[in-house]
Amino acid sequence: MPYATTVEDGRYRTVCRMCHGGCGALVDVADGRLTAVQGDPDNPNNRGFLCAKGRASLAQLDHPDRLTRPLLRTGARGSGSYRPIGWEEALDRVAEALDTTRREHGPQSLVVAQGTDRNYQEWLFRFANSYGTPNVLGPAHVCFYPRVMAGILTMGAFTFCDYEGSPDLVLLWGCNKSMTHGDGVIGTRLLDAVRSGTRMLVVDPRRTALASRAEHHLQVRPGGDAALALSMIHTIIEANAHDHDFVARHTEGFDDLAEHVTAYAPEAVEHITGVPAGQVREAALAYAAAPAAAIELGTGAQQNRNSFQLCRAALILSALCGNIDRPGGDVIWEPPGIIGRRALPLTEALPEEQNRLRLGADRHRILSMAGWAHPRSVWDAVLDHRPYPVTSMLVHGSNLLVNYADSDRVHAALERLGFLAVADLHLTPTAAMADIVLPVGGWLERDQIVEHAHYVAARRKLAQVGDCRSDEYILTELSRRLGLRHHFWPHADASLDARLAPIGWDWKTLADRSYRPTELRYHKYRTDGFATRSGRLALRSDALRAFGYDPLPAHKPPADSPGDGPYLLTSAHSPFFFNSEFRNIPALRGKEPDPVVELHPQAAAREGIADGEWALVSARGRSIRLRARVTDRVAPDVIVAAACWWYPERGPDGGWRESNVNRLTVNDDENEEMGSSNFRGIRCSIRPVGAGGGG
Ligand SMILES: Nc1nc2c(c(=O)[nH]1)N[C@H]1C(S)=C(S)[C@@H](COP(=O)(O)OP(=O)(O)OC[C@H]3O[C@@H](n4cnc5c(=O)[nH]c(N)nc54)[C@H](O)[C@@H]3O)O[C@H]1N2
Numbered sequence: 001m002p003y004a005t006t007v008e009d010g011r012y013r014t015v016c017r018m019c020h021g022g023c024g025a026l027v028d029v030a031d032g033r034l035t036a037v038q039g040d041p042d043n044p045n046n047r048g049f050l051c052a053k054g055r056a057s058l059a060q061l062d063h064p065d066r067l068t069r070p071l072l073r074t075g076a077r078g079s080g081s082y083r084p085i086g087w088e089e090a091l092d093r094v095a096e097a098l099d100t101t102r103r104e105h106g107p108q109s110l111v112v113a114q115g116t117d118r119n120y121q122e123w124l125f126r127f128a129n130s131y132g133t134p135n136v137l138g139p140a141h142v143c144f145y146p147r148v149m150a151g152i153l154t155m156g157a158f159t160f161c162d163y164e165g166s167p168d169l170v171l172l173w174g175c176n177k178s179m180t181h182g183d184g185v186i187g188t189r190l191l192d193a194v195r196s197g198t199r200m201l202v203v204d205p206r207r208t209a210l211a212s213r214a215e216h217h218l219q220v221r222p223g224g225d226a227a228l229a230l231s232m233i234h235t236i237i238e239a240n241a242h243d244h245d246f247v248a249r250h251t252e253g254f255d256d257l258a259e260h261v262t263a264y265a266p267e268a269v270e271h272i273t274g275v276p277a278g279q280v281r282e283a284a285l286a287y288a289a290a291p292a293a294a295i296e297l298g299t300g301a302q303q304n305r306n307s308f309q310l311c312r313a314a315l316i317l318s319a320l321c322g323n324i325d326r327p328g329g330d331v332i333w334e335p336p337g338i339i340g341r342r343a344l345p346l347t348e349a350l351p352e353e354q355n356r357l358r359l360g361a362d363r364h365r366i367l368s369m370a371g372w373a374h375p376r377s378v379w380d381a382v383l384d385h386r387p388y389p390v391t392s393m394l395v396h397g398s399n400l401l402v403n404y405a406d407s408d409r410v411h412a413a414l415e416r417l418g419f420l421a422v423a424d425l426h427l428t429p430t431a432a433m434a435d436i437v438l439p440v441g442g443w444l445e446r447d448q449i450v451e452h453a454h455y456v457a458a459r460r461k462l463a464q465v466g467d468c469r470s471d472e473y474i475l476t477e478l479s480r481r482l483g484l485r486h487h488f489w490p491h492a493d494a495s496l497d498a499r500l501a502p503i504g505w506d507w508k509t510l511a512d513r514s515y516r517p518t519e520l521r522y523h524k525y526r527t528d529g530f531a532t533r534s535g536r537l538a539l540r541s542d543a544l545r546a547f548g549y550d551p552l553p554a555h556k557p558p559a560d561s562p563g564d565g566p567y568l569l570t571s572a573h574s575p576f577f578f579n580s581e582f583r584n585i586p587a588l589r590g591k592e593p594d595p596v597v598e599l600h601p602q603a604a605a606r607e608g609i610a611d612g613e614w615a616l617v618s619a620r621g622r623s624i625r626l627r628a629r630v631t632d633r634v635a636p637d638v639i640v641a642a643a644c645w646w647y648p649e650r651g652p653d654g655g656w657r658e659s660n661v662n663r664l665t666v667n668d669d670e671n672e673e674m675g676s677s678n679f680r681g682i683r684c685s686i687r688p689v690g691a692g693g694g695g
Pocket residue numbers: 114115116118139142143299396397398399400402403404423424425426428440441442471571572573578579580581643644661662665679
């Protein structure tokens with residue numbers, strides 16, 4: 001794909017976003033080409049490191065399959081038949097469809113969707129709130145938000161792991177940080193800390209590379225995590241190893257908690273956790289004894305029936321041991337003062353009567369409180385018009401068909417929509433269902449403010465591919481056409497200066513300096529208290545009780561159907577891809593050409609599956625095909641499938657049915673508070689592909 005550079009020759013300091021990460025990058029521009037992307041040695045996050053995805057940035061920039069012009073569907077939905085149209089026509093058509101939706105059904109009948117945060121999430125909320133729909137859909141329920149909201153309900157804030165303060169121990173709960181670098185604090189910092197003596201406690205059903213290096217590896221059965229966390233709490237309280245001073249001065253509900261966890265002695269829950277009680281006790285006491293310990297909660301902890309209460313249990317562990325807001329512990333996030341995560345969404349623009357209409361708010365109130373519509377409720381509203389019809393969707397950067405639970409139902413819903421627009425870099429199977437496809441630029445193609453846990457940084461536009469535009473441009477232009485321009489800036493780039501103004505910076509200053517760390521403050525609660533009603537951290541949460549949820553974390557088993565097979569299925573992200581992306585980049589696909597399923601040698605022998613052979617994994621009457629990797633890194637009854645797989649080389653539907661684990665995940669045992677789908681511990685069977693059946 002030809003592209004044009006938009007800057008003079010030279011070396012530019014910017015921020016990678018092949019994932020949602022935040023690694024400093026240096027990009028060389030010479031003779032009208034981007035010639036190299038490398039890690040920025042001066043960036044404190046990654047100190048020169050770039051992962052395989054970051055190193056593939058230029059392959060993404062000029063990828064031959066990039067969308068370069070807006071497309072209008074000319075054939076049946078999903079057929080991939082489109083004709084190119086100009087931006088004015090495309091935006092006019094989208095605006096007209098959104099205006100019709102608003103007039104005929106009410107603004108709540110539009111769902112605005114996004115994928116993982118690419119630093120424009122708050123723009124989508126601003127657009128939705130201005131338009132009047134309470135329905136913003138995202139993967140929040142299975143990614144990041146269970147822990148954010150557990151923090152909000154427990155202490156009025158959320159925390160991040162403080163590598164600046166050199167933790168003595170890091171507890172990695174379902175988090176493969178060295179491979180996935182989630183949440184903008186990449187694995188480099190963890191590995192640096194480990195090299196200087198930080199110990200690790202890993203909770204993961206797989207013996208990952210990190211688990212192999214850890215002092216303690218608790219090989220939990222998928223989905224058994226909440227019981228495990230509660231048994232660790234029990235162990236610490238029983239041994240009287242908690243921080244009495246912090247507990248007495250700054251928390252509430254300790255006695256109730258202590259009483260509650262007596263039901264979770266490690267021996268009593270061994271059949272749920274799969275971890276020998278002695279190991280649990282040792283690990284819990286090592287955590288409690290560490291002078292400063294921090295917790296990384298990954299998706300392993302957030303994609304199950306107990307996601308929210310498990311995250312709360314982890315925060316309670318941290319609080320019991322005095323690790324909240326301690327150097328090297330779990331530090332409370334403070335906003336950097338720009339118009340960003342807090343103010344940019346313009347929550348106040350959404351009328352209260354619309355706010356009450358958010359889909360799923362009746363059942364998953366904590367998810368709704370965070371502003372997110374509940375995915376299953378969205379598909380119900382599209383397909384069954386319950387509790388009101390959803391007729392239109394505007395999707396920015398999400399491959400809904402692959403990444404959400406029960407893909408077959410998602411597909412049915414996308415087919416039924418009256419209007420679907422998708423903004424993406426590629427014609428994904430989801431984009432191929434759209435009436436209008438809008439081509440967007442990747443990270444090298446936009447000026448953007450990057451806001452992460454403890455810094456603000458500048459991403460620079462260095463190139464222009466085809467007629468691609470930014471998400472911010474699209475939303476600004478749509479808002480103008482829909483009569484909402486007073487809620488936006490005159491043009492998307494005008495927002496850059498405006499958003500930085502509160503801290504006395506402008507875009508040029510940020511771009512020149514590239515990075516502005518947020519000042520870290522510790523022990524803030526000592527002067528301010530916690531932002532809860534009582535000012536104390538809620539071990540027992542009366543606010544949750546008032547919402548109708550458990551005030552103390554409990555383990556609830558998933559809706560189990562043993563008839564579905566003897567194995568427990570879970571999934572994990574690949575180091576070489578980003579969720580469903582990059583399977584079309586040869587340098588990355590070459591590292592992992594096929595979707596992989598890991599299974600134990602005993603299971604392989606029992607089922608007659610050889611290493612490297614194709615296998616069928618089946619649950620609830622559906623089957624998917626993956627290539628077996630026989631390994632004793634997993635327990636004999638556990639199977640780990642590659643998450644988010646499709647085949648970009650296979651035409652418009654991208655073979656989304658064939659190897660997509662979410663065809664086997666069904667939403668009948670979601671988390672109450674957050675509506676998290678259960679991707680962990682699903683009963684399944686496995687057999688060699690030759691053994692008949694399929695699909
Ligand atoms: N079974 C199972 N399912 C899972 C998971 C799992 O572990 N197991 N993981 C879950 C998690 S944690 C998440 S976050 C979700 C991910 O779900 P999604 O966010 O839908 O995942 P991506 O595959 O990252 O899709 C992003 C799309 O955005 C496009 N894109 C990239 N940058 C931009 C941009 O700047 N603008 C626009 N408009 N488009 C862009 C990409 O080309 C890609 O098609 O999946 C969830 N699903």
